[in-house]
Amino acid sequence: MPTWFPRFLNPRDAAIAAGIVAPLLLLLYFLKLRRREAAVSSTLLWKKAIQDLQVNAPFQKLRRNLLLLLQMLLLLFLALAFSRPVVNYSPGAGSLTVILIDRSASMSAKDDGVKSRLDVAKAKAKEIVSSMDSNSSAAVVAFDDSAETVQAFTTDGSRLRTQIDSIQPTDRRSRLKLAYQLAEAQSTFNPNQNRAIIRPDVFLFSDGRVLDADDLRINGNVTYVPIGSENTGNIGVVSLSAKRNYEQPTQVQIFARLANFGPKPIDAQVQLSVAAIDPDKPGELNFIAKPGGFATVTLPPARWFDAKWVAEHPKQKDDNYSTRESVEFNIDLTTAAVIKVEQMNKDGDALAADDTAQVVVPPPKQLAVLHVTDGQNPYMDLALSSLNLQNVKKITPEEYAAAVPIDYDVIVFDRYSPKTLPPAGSFVYFGAYPPPDVKLQPIKEDGVVAMTSDVRVVDWKRDHPILRSLSLARVGASEAIRLKPTLDSQVLMDGVNGPLIVLHREGRGTHLVIAFDVLQSNWPLMQSFPVFMHHVIQFMAIGSEMDVRESLAPGSTPRIPRANLQRQGEPPKQLTISGPGNSVKVDIPPTGDFALPALNHVGVYTLSPPVPQFERMAVNLLSDNESNLLPITAPPGNIGQAIVTGQSTSRLELWWWIVACTGIPLLLIEWWVYTRRVHL
Secondary structure, eight states, X not given: OBOSOOEESSHHHHHHHHHHHHHHHHHHXXXXXXXXXXXXXXXXXXXXXXXXXXXOXXXXXXXXXXXXXXXXXXXXXXXXXXXXXXXXXXXXXXXXXXXXXXXXXXXXXXXXXXXXXXXXXXXXXXXHHHTOOTTOEEEEEEESSSEEEEEEEXXXXXXXXXXXXXXXXXXXXXXXXXXXXXXXXXXXXXXXXXXXXXXXXXXXXXXXXXXXXXXXXXXXXXXXXXXXXXXXXXXXXXXXXXXXXXXXXXXXXXXXXXEEOSSSOEEEEEEEEEEEOBTTBTTOOOOEXXXXXXXXXXXXXXXXXXXXXXXXXXXXXXXXXXOBOEEEEXXXXXXXXXXXXXXXXXXXXXXXXXXXXXXXXXXXXXXXXXXXXXSOOHHHHHHHHTTOOSEEEEEOHHHHHHSOOOOOSEEEEESOOOSOOOSSEEEEEESOOOOXXXXXXXXXXXXXXXXXXXXXXXXXXXXXXXXXTOOOTTOXXXXXXXXXXXXXXXXXXXXXXXXXXXXXXXXXXXXXXXXXXXXXXXXXXXTHHHHHHHHHHHHHTGGGTTSOOOOBOTTBOOEEOHHHHTTTSSOOSEEEEEEXXXXXXXXXXXXXXXXXXXXXXXXXXXXXXXXXXXXXXXXXXXXXXXXOOOXXXXXXXXXXXXXXXXXXXXXXXXXXXXXIIXXXXXXXXXXXXXXXXXXX
């Protein structure tokens, strides 16, 4: 409802203008007309002139004048309009209302240290419900990067309030498009609506930080209620990566980047801690700070780099502020563990979900490589032996064909194209190609593999892990197999007559095909060849526990292949997912792959019984958008109107109504009076 006590945004300037213009108008009516003297033969016809001449003073008595009254009223109302009066009012529910409540990670922030933004949003949403009349109906939709109809349209206010209270926070990111689509769908198929479809009143309770603002469309009257304070502080871990050192498998390198989303620069301490995984107690993690696992970061406010914010606050930015936003740690791990990076400056930090980031590190493992060759390639022998691998076994093509081995992380086929492969694994081909049951095959002419004698490099993927930092422009060979990549293939190196290196994934196998024989090329004599072999073995062995486990985003639904469920015998019929705060039992379908339910909160999840490669899963926020708690004041996508920040009211400016309803009519009346010479 409106608050009928208007505020004036520009009262001083309006008072000054009125104080100058009103006296000038009065002065014009006080002054007498100055007459020009002229000689006439008689004054009988100039009585009015004689009356004017009888007064010698420069001012005359102010008479009653309708024009003066109208002009003074016009000046009064124009000065009132110039003072910009505004009225704040609380928008209420209409006959058809949809309430959208943001439950994403940023809505768990506590601006006052007590209530979360979600709690504030739910309280304001219940105020909208309380404003409903007996003929109104409302629906409630909760959203993050998904959307859910919490309550369909109903006229029962008590039920609406109960369902609003039932909304629980998640650590997922925020997208609004699906919520708007649900709002439209709910209003279109409202069973309580017995009349033509009308535009619903949509109330959006959020901090406005949605990822899809440019894609938003809705057929409704949107009122955006911004939640949160611009002075809220928050430091978040926004990036985390970890990897094992290939040459020293016990060493793990950790890199993290932090950001400050508060209003002031902050120096924060970062702590690295490790929890060793006990196979007998997989759910218990006891984190211990590592010696030397401390660093200090110097963080400027992220808003300093926002052009719009800088334009509004030019004096608050310090271009000379020295920053350090990243930390790097190196630790030795001889067992499986969970590594946690945590920012320790909790004073004034409003969001806990981004204070930590974790990564699961499997136990170190040295790789076992099988080299299938006729024994006449000393360059390949030297390259593989220099990699300090656990086991490099060399066999002949005949030995391979007699008994296909399965206990190797990577199999290198040197000038030998196998007829069969193990059911899963990583395979590298030099001057050879995969078996016929793999889609990546050479081009054949009259049943014979086509070759090209012009082997010159045109380009290569410099950003791919296998070819990173390599210079390959001068690589050449006497001949190469002409390959025919599929849509599932990735060409890593292109030659003048076709691809020279192709990466192909199919089923449970990864295939890397080098189309030429290194013995017939100049590559082994270059420094890039042993580096290439190092990258190849490391990249192809990703599934062999060499790399750390990739962290998941909140809301992820990991897909577990059926082969992983069967790796330890008969697959279980049920799994228990234990995570932050609760455990959930899920049934496993009898066939096909299996997708876990959404992991909505940050933390480490465990599966019981354990599934290989999915025993533990780390879920991290790692989102600049969710960690940035500065609320957006404009409606997302500029759709609808926003209420006054920090209040439950919208602002209505009255100056236009004053001009339209009083100024213009008075101006027309004044013109009519002047033309008719009407006087009181």
